[in-house]
Amino acid sequence: MKRIFRAAVVFAGLAAAVLSGMPAAQAAPKKSFKVAYTVYIGFMPFAYLKSSGLMKKWADKYGIDVEIIQANDYVGSINQFIAGEIDAVGVASMDGLTMPAAGGVDTSIFLITDYSNGNDIVVSKSAKEVKELAGQDVYLLQYSVSHYLLNRALQLAGIDDPTAAKTVNISDAEISAAFVSQDAMKHAVSWKPLTEDMLKVKGTTNLFDSSKIPGEIMDVFIGNTQTLKDNPDFAKAVVGAWYEALGILKAGGAPAEEMRAVMTSAMGTDASGLQAQLDTTHFFYTAGEAASFLLSPENAKIWNSIRTFCFQQGLFGQGATSVDSIGIEVADGTVLGDKANIKLRVNASFTKEAADGKL
Template identity: 30%
Template sequence: MRRRHLLLASAATSCLGLWGCGQRFAPLTVSAHAWIGYEPLFYARQQGWMADILAKLNEVPDASSSMHALVAGLADCAALTLDEVMRVREAGVDMRVVLVFNVSNGADVVLAKPHVRQPADLIGRTIAVENGALGALMLAECLKALGLGPDQVKVQTVGFDGHLEAWATPQVDALVTYQPVAARLTQAGAQVLFDSSRIPWRIVDVLAVTESALSQRPDDVAALVGLYFRAYEQWRSNPQDASNWLVRRLHMEPNDIALVMQGLERPDLQANRSLLDGPEPKLLPQARSLATFMRDSGLLKRQQDVSDLFTGTALPELGAAA
C-alpha cells in the first residue's frame, strides 16, 4: 500500500536494443508501486495520457522490486524514497532525481504503549521497526530527542504488514510506523513519542531516472514529468475526484486517506524547482546528511557523493504544467 510496498512487470523489449529499430526507442520503462504520492502517475495511465508519450508504467509489488528492476536494467525510472535511490546508486546504477513526489511531515511516527510514561520507561524495552534507512532514521532521531542511546533499548525488526500484529503482543513496547496504522493505534490509546515533522525534508519520495536514460532521452523524461504535473494540477482543482480515485485504488477508507495526506507535503512545480534546480538544490544538504547517516548505520558501505544527484532539467516551465 505504501512506498515500501508495491508488481514487477517485465520491461518493454519489443525492440531488441534501444537503438535497433532505425534509431527508434522502446518506451521509457517506469517502475512504481501503490503509494499515495505516486498515484498521479497511475491516474495519468488510466486516463490514457501515457499513450501520448513514449513511456510505459509498470506497477510492482514493492520498492524492492523497483530497485531490482533498475539494477537488472529492466527499468529506466522508478518511484522510490531518497535512501532507496542511494542504495541503487551504490549497486552501480548512476541515478538522477528529477521529481519530488512528497515529503513526510508527520506521516511517519514513533508510538508507545500507555505504560511508557517517560523516556526512562523505554530503557530495556523493545521497539519494533521496519528494516531499512527510514525506520533506522526515525528510531535514531526519536532516541536522540528523548535523550536515550541506541544501546538502551531493544530493537525488533517487523515489516509494515506486521505492525498491527506486533503491537498487539506484550513483547513490543513501542513502534516506528506510519499512517494510516498510526491513527488506528493512537485511537486505541497509543501515544506519539516522535513524528517526522520534527525532521523536515529527511523522508522524501522521488522519481529517479538512470543517467543514461536522462542524457539519451531527455524529452521523454520531461514528458513523463509533465504528465505527473498535469494529473497533480487536475487533482488539486478537484480534490474529491482525487479522494475517490485513491479510495478505489488503494482500498482505504476516506478518513484514512485524509490522515495520510495531512502528514505529507506534496511540492508543486515551483517548489520542485527550488528543491532540485540550480548549483545548490534545497535537497542537497539533506541528501548529504542522509548519506552520512546511512554510511554510519551500515546501510551504505561508503560515503556517497550526492552532488550530482538532483536536476531540474526535466521539470516543465512554470505555468506550463496545468
C-alpha cells in the same frame, strides 16, 4: 494499502552483480519506456496518469510511448530498475542511495513527488518522551525510513548514539497486529495506515513523527543517469504529466474528485482513508515549489543526514570505508563525498523547465 520497504543492506551487492551482465548504455534515443510505482500515497497520482490518458497525452507530445506499471513488490521494482528492465521507479529517496547507487548504478532523481509530513510515527505505550527510549527495545523495519526516523528522533532529543535504543526487526505485515496484541511490545516505529490501529491502543503516545523533520523522508522517481541523458524527452513527458495531474488535484472540483476516486480505488481505501494520508503528506503541487525545495541549500544538509545514517548502518556495502565513499550531487551542484564516484544525482532541470513553462 502498504508502504513496503525492506532491509536495503541485503541488496548492497546485488546491483554490482547485475550490472556486470548489463549491456552498455544505449546512446541512440529510445522510443518506449516503462515507469513503475508501488501503492503508497505519494505515488498514487500515477494511477490517474494512466487511467486518465494524461501520460499518453504527454508521451505523444514527445513522440514516445510510456507504460505505467503498478508493481506489487517494492524491492522487486527496484531490482527491475537495477537490471534495466524498467526505466524509472518510485522510491523513498534513502533507498535510491542504498540500493542502486550504493550498488554501482549511476542514478538520478528526476522527479520529487512529496515528503512525509506526519505519515511516519514513533509510538509508545509507556514512554512520554523520546529520551525514555534509551536502553529500550524499539520494534521497526530495520534499515528502512522507520529506522532513520528513530535515529533522528533520538538525535533531536539530545541522544547522539544511534544504538542508544535497541532496534528489533519486524516486518510491515506484522508490526501493527503485534503492537495491538502483545503487551510486552511497548515501543514501535511505522507509518500510516498501519499506525492508525496502533495509536488506538490505550495509553499509546505519538512520541515523534516525520512532521518534525520536514523534507527528510522524500518520495522520488529515479532513472539511470545515462538513460535520462540520452532520452531527456522521457523525463520531460513524465514530469509534465505529473504536474498537470497535481494541478488538477490542487484545483479541486469535479476533475479533482475523479482523480481522488481513482487514487482511492487503487489504494484499496475509502475517501476518509485517502484524506487522512493526504493530510500528513506534503505534495509538491507546483513545479516551482518543488524546484525551490530541491535547489535550496537545505537539501544538501538533508542528504548529509541521510548518507551519514546509511553509512553508520553499513548500507554502503563492505567496500565503503567512509561516509564519503559514494558521491552525491545535489541539485545546486554541491557534491557530498567522492567527486570521482558520484552515483546519486538530484537533477532538478526537468522540474525547473516545468516551472518555467518550457516543457
